[in-house]
Amino acid sequence: MFTWLKHKTELQKLQYSYCKLMKSAYKIAIKDKDKSDQLHKQASEILSEIKKLENQTTI
Numbered sequence: 001m002f003t004w005l006k007h008k009t010e011l012q013k014l015q016y017s018y019c020k021l022m023k024s025a026y027k028i029a030i031k032d033k034d035k036s037d038q039l040h041k042q043a044s045e046i047l048s049e050i051k052k053l054e055n056q057t058t059i
Contacts, residue, residue: 011053018046 008016025039 011050011057014046014050014053018043018050021046 021039021043025036025043028039029036
């Protein structure tokens, strides 16, 4: 009921930003390849941070 009151974890924030960057990279890929590559690079950096956090929480 009050899910909007719950605070997001760092992992959830990173997952959201990764998803957002990947969607925008695919949309922009049709018009501007260079900008799409930049967004994809940022998304891959976020993905590596996500994997680090997931490894820390499972250990």
